[in-house]
Amino acid sequence: xxxxxxxxxxxxxxxxxxxxxxxxxxxVSTVGSSPRPVGxxxxxxxxxxxxGSLSGGCVEEDLLARLASGEFNTGRPxxxxxxxxxxxxxxxxxxCGGRLRVxxxxxxxxxxxxxxxxxVAALESRRCVLRRLAMNTxxxxxxxxxxxxxxxxxxxxxxxxxxxxxxxxxxxxGQLAQSLAELALAxxxxxLVTDPRAQALAQWQGPAVELxxxxxxxxxRQRADDPFAxxxxxxxxxxxxxxxxxxxxxxxxxxxxxxxxxKTTQKRLxxxxxxxxxxxxxxxLHAPVGLAIGSKTPVEIxxxxxxxxxxxxxxx
Numbered sequence: 001x002x003x004x005x006x007x008x009x010x011x012x013x014x015x016x017x018x019x020x021x022x023x024x025x026x027x028v029s030t031v032g033s034s035p036r037p038v039g040x041x042x043x044x045x046x047x048x049x050x051x052g053s054l055s056g057g058c059v060e061e062d063l064l065a066r067l068a069s070g071e072f073n074t075g076r077p078x079x080x081x082x083x084x085x086x087x088x089x090x091x092x093x094x095x096c097g098g099r100l101r102v103x104x105x106x107x108x109x110x111x112x113x114x115x116x117x118x119x120v121a122a123l124e125s126r127r128c129v130l131r132r133l134a135m136n137t138x139x140x141x142x143x144x145x146x147x148x149x150x151x152x153x154x155x156x157x158x159x160x161x162x163x164x165x166x167x168x169x170x171x172x173x174g175q176l177a178q179s180l181a182e183l184a185l186a187x188x189x190x191x192l193v194t195d196p197r198a199q200a201l202a203q204w205q206g207p208a209v210e211l212x213x214x215x216x217x218x219x220x221r222q223r224a225d226d227p228f229a230x231x232x233x234x235x236x237x238x239x240x241x242x243x244x245x246x247x248x249x250x251x252x253x254x255x256x257x258x259x260x261x262x263k264t265t266q267k268r269l270x271x272x273x274x275x276x277x278x279x280x281x282x283x284x285l286h287a288p289v290g291l292a293i294g295s296k297t298p299v300e301i302x303x304x305x306x307x308x309x310x311x312x313x314x315x316x
Contacts, residue, residue, distance in 0.1 A: 004188070005041060005162050006123045008052040012043040012107060013116040021046045022107045023067055026160065027054055028079065028153040031099040039151045039160060043107075054102060055082070063102065076138045077105045077158075103158060105133060111140075118142040119162055126164040126226055133158040147227070165190045166254075169224040171216050171244045172235035173197075176259065178206030179302040180232070185209070187306060189230070194219040196240060216244035225251040230309065232257040232289060236264075242271055249281040255309060257289030259301075264288075 008024075015022035027040045042052035048064055059082045072078050083099035107116075115131070119142055122129040130143045135156055148163040166189050170177045173195040181191045185207055194212040195201050201211050212219050216233075224231050231248040232255075233241035241258060245268075248256045258268060265287040272282050290304030291311070 004052060006120065006165070008041050008043045009116060009120050009123070009162070011051045013113065013120055015043070015045050016107050016109050016113050016116060019109050023072070024105045024107055025052075025054060025063065026103045026105070026151075026158070027100055028103045028151065028158065029101040031083075036100075055100065058082075059100070059102070063104075067104070072104045072106065075106065077103055077133060077135050079103050103133075103153070105138065105140075111138070115140045115142045123162060123164050126167075126228060128161060128163040128227075131158070131160045131162060133160075164228050166228050166230060167192065167224060167226075168230040168232070169194065169220065171195070171220075171231070171233040171241065172237075173200040173204050173206075173211065174234060176234050176298040176301055178204070179298040180234075180305060181206045181209050183302050183306045187310075192219075192223060194223075195235070216240055217247040220244055220247040220251060220253075224248070224253055227252050227254050229253040230255040230257075232259070232305065234259045236260070238268065238271065242268065242275075245272065245285065246275060246277060249277060249284055255286065255312065256284055257286040257305065257308075259289050260287060262288060 012022055012024055022043060022045045025042045027036055027038055030038055036053060036055055040054055042050055042054050042060065044050035044064055044067060046068060048068060050060065050064060054060060063080070066072065079101055081099065081101050119129055119131065122144065128145050128148055130145045132141045132143065135158070145161060148161045152159045168184050168189045168191050170180060170191065170193045173193050177193055181193065184191050191209040192212060193209055194214060194216060196213065196215055198213055201213055204211060220231060231244065231253050233244050235241050236259065245256065245258060258265070260268060268287065269282060286308065290301060291308045293304050295301045295304045
């Protein structure tokens with residue numbers, strides 16, 4: 001679930017709509033050290049233009065040359081393996097022992113424009129979809145799904161989920177939000193920062209993100225009520241944080257966290273109970289937010305938060 005998937009699919013749709021020959025390449029399996037995970041995609045055209053990455057540059061040049069030579073112009077999807085020998089690893093610059101299998105799918109206007117349009121529209125509206133590619137015919141179908149699932153592949157069919165970019169809503173425009181926004185952007189999250197205090201937003205010195213002045217419960221409801229949202233309260237002011245949490249814990253947001261010490265957290269949990277929030281909703285709260293790594297500075301706390309979120313995403 002990355003924004004780059006949407007960029008790749010958009011460009012593939014552009015090439016197909018312009019009646020240009022193009023390919024969509026997908027990492028379908030890896031062994032050992034691999035520069036990119038399973039599910040990573042790349043699109044390219046006959047002129048050698050490409051968007052996305054399969055290996056951080058290790059195999060792209062070789063694959064593009066083979067595509068341009070017509071090696072994969074068979075009219076059906078094909079697979080190619082890299083890293084099958086130590087000599088090839090050394091030639092391509094793959095990590096020691098690394099091996100990856102890439103599925104190459106030729107794209108054309110008549111057969112592929114429709115599903116690409118469906119996939120792009122779904123991601124733009126923050127919906128998750130499943131791509132089903134029949135290996136014997138090259139036919140692709142798109143289905144709406146509720147949850148993201150890992151890629152599966154066999155000799156008959158590829159099944160690959162595409163999901164929208166994870167959206168992180170930070171409540172409170174302080175120094176910690178600035179550090180957290182920097183890390184989150186670098187890790188391909190969309191970041192929004194909200195604060196009801198105009199002065200706090202006016203003093204923002206963090207990266208270029210969308211700043212929203214408004215009541216936190218309203219912003220949570222309007223901008224972060226979906227399974228691909230992360231909501232974190234950071235103000236230390238219960239009048240702001242509790243208002244956001246009361247709404248956040250009842251949304252579909254995947255992760256809800258709150259900054260504070262253990263003592264502060266216990267008081268917060270009691271306030272939420274006093275407000276008659278359901279126990280199941282309160283149990284969703286990650287507080288104190290972040291891994292317990294002894295962090296003290298804003299950057300260290302931001303690292304602890306992103307580490308916890310990354311760990312949870314991998315486990316999921």
